[in-house]
Amino acid sequence: xxxxxxxxxxxxxxxLEIEPNTLLLDLLRMDVGLTGTKEGCGEGVCGSCTVMVGxxxxxxxxxxxxxxxxxxxxxxxGLADGATLHPLQRKFLxxxxxxxxxxxxxxxxxxxxxxxxxxxxxEAEIRDAIRGNFCRCTxxxxxxxxxxxxxxxLRSAANA
Amino acid sequence: xxxPKFDYIAAKSIDEACSALAANPDGGKLIAGGxxxxxxxxxxxxxxxxxxxxxxxxxxxxxxxxxxxxxxxxTATSSDVLKSxxxxxxxxxxxxxxxxxxxxxxRNWATVVGNICVGHTASDPSAALLALDAELVIASPSxxxxxxxxxxxxxxxxxxxxxxxxxxxxxxxxxxxxxxMSYLAHAGRAAMETPLIAVGAALAGSDKKCTGASxxxxxxxxxxxxxxxxxxxxVGGELNERAIQNAASIAAExxxxxxxxxxxxxxxxxxxxxxxxxxxxxxxxxxGEAK
Numbered sequence: 129x130x131x132x133x134x135x136x137x138x139x140x141x142x143x144l145e146i147e148p149n150t151l152l153l154d155l156l157r158m159d160v161g162l163t164g165t166k167e168g169c170g171e172g173v174c175g176s177c178t179v180m181v182g183x184x185x186x187x188x189x190x191x192x193x194x195x196x197x198x199x200x201x202x203x204x205x206g207l208a209d210g211a212t213l214h215p216l217q218r219k220f221l222x223x224x225x226x227x228x229x230x231x232x233x234x235x236x237x238x239x240x241x242x243x244x245x246x247x248x249x250x251e252a253e254i255r256d257a258i259r260g261n262f263c264r265c266t267x268x269x270x271x272x273x274x275x276x277x278x279x280x281x282l283r284s285a286a287n288a
Numbered sequence: 289x290x291x292p293k294f295d296y297i298a299a300k301s302i303d304e305a306c307s308a309l310a311a312n313p314d315g316g317k318l319i320a321g322g323x324x325x326x327x328x329x330x331x332x333x334x335x336x337x338x339x340x341x342x343x344x345x346x347x348x349x350x351x352x353x354x355x356x357x358x359x360x361x362x363t364a365t366s367s368d369v370l371k372s373x374x375x376x377x378x379x380x381x382x383x384x385x386x387x388x389x390x391x392x393x394x395r396n397w398a399t400v401v402g403n404i405c406v407g408h409t410a411s412d413p414s415a416a417l418l419a420l421d422a423e424l425v426i427a428s429p430s431x432x433x434x435x436x437x438x439x440x441x442x443x444x445x446x447x448x449x450x451x452x453x454x455x456x457x458x459x460x461x462x463x464x465x466x467x468x469m470s471y472l473a474h475a476g477r478a479a480m481e482t483p484l485i486a487v488g489a490a491l492a493g494s495d496k497k498c499t500g501a502s503x504x505x506x507x508x509x510x511x512x513x514x515x516x517x518x519x520x521x522x523v524g525g526e527l528n529e530r531a532i533q534n535a536a537s538i539a540a541e542x543x544x545x546x547x548x549x550x551x552x553x554x555x556x557x558x559x560x561x562x563x564x565x566x567x568x569x570x571x572x573x574x575x576g577e578a579k
């Protein structure tokens with residue numbers, strides 16, 4: 129039996145009726161059409177499906193949508209300001225941190241959460257923050273460079 | 289991967305959750321973060337008819353520290369426990385164990401009570417709580433009982449929870465004496481891996497005389513276990529390298545690991561000897577730093 133759920137996704141209120149067995153990942157991709165969030169392993173290990181609920185990162189592939197009733201969700205689609213990319217997105221492109229791109233949405237959302245709690249992370253702190261996001265193309269070096277560059281840009285914008 | 293179909297109840301009180309469990313004796317299952325449960329449901333290892341949400345019960349997401357006991361509520365997340373200065377100060381062993389769990393995105397949603405209720409033999413928080421003599425407050429329609437965590441684990445993925453019971457709270461007694469603690473784990477890779485074996489150790493007293501020893505293992509038996517013979521070998525004696533080596537040898541003999549696709553029983557037994565030794569050394573060194 130379908131149940132009613134109300135949530136706010138990337139600033140937009142959504143009133144939906146879903147089956148209780150709907151995962152947050154499938155609600156985002158299939159009910160709302162936000163296909164930026166990817167399903168990789170489907171068991172919480174690879175990090176491709178990472179989104180924010182409130183201010184916290186979660187694995188949308190292991191999150192029951194009914195448990196997100198009344199909460200706010202931020203996905204990769206919520207980062208850009210219209211046609212202007214978020215600095216993290218821009219730095220990922222500039223540094224070649226995107227190859228096949230499948231892990232990028234989860235990595236960028238994870239990096240955003242990191243930079244919100246720590247505006248000047250060390251390389252070691254970045255490595256720890258992204259330990260649960262697997263990238264099989266880049267070898268992580270370019271991803272870390274991109275996050276460091278985005279952090280520096282966001283800091284200088286905040287001080288300007 | 290889609291989930292099998294089920295009904296969902298957002299419980300608003302412990303009584304409501306217990307009643308819903310009693311009303312669904314064959315197919316009702318509690319869900320907190322669901323990180324473990326949804327995974328096994330995706331693989332059709334479990335297909336409950338009805339999930340009863342405990343995260344929707346108000347007032348259970350807390351970590352409270354008094355002068356005798358630290359209490360962790362049923363819906364406190366792993367991240368909540370990791371961020372707690374009380375836990376870091378009183379039980380660094382538990383903080384270190386929880387820091388090992390997966391990654392932030394998992395710890396933010398998963399609960400510590402949920403983790404132990406899965407009953408996984410290689411659960412990091414289970415071994416840590418076992419080393420710390422934690423007790424569980426278990427609610428049911430007929431009232432509450434308090435169970436030492438050592439009596440909670442009955443097999444891999446199986447616990448002493450009876451029909452319509454719910455773990456409401458974890459209680460950890462505060463240490464009266466200066467206690468050094470350590471938690472060490474061995475996993476195949478650095479991140480996102482269940483440990484092959486893990487050791488939680490707590491030593492009280494001084495290097496002249498050990499007055500208390502707890503050693504708990506994860507991944508080295510059907511359930512998380514305490515190593516009582518190795519503990520007894522330490523208590524009453526000096527805490528020197530010889531005593532530690534001796535206790536580590538006893539630990540390797542005393543444990544009862546199984547072979548699986550990840551490691552043989554013999555390899556795990558060797559790991560136990562090495563990791564118990566290292567955890568005891570670290571715990572002994574930290575007694576002086578403890579309060």
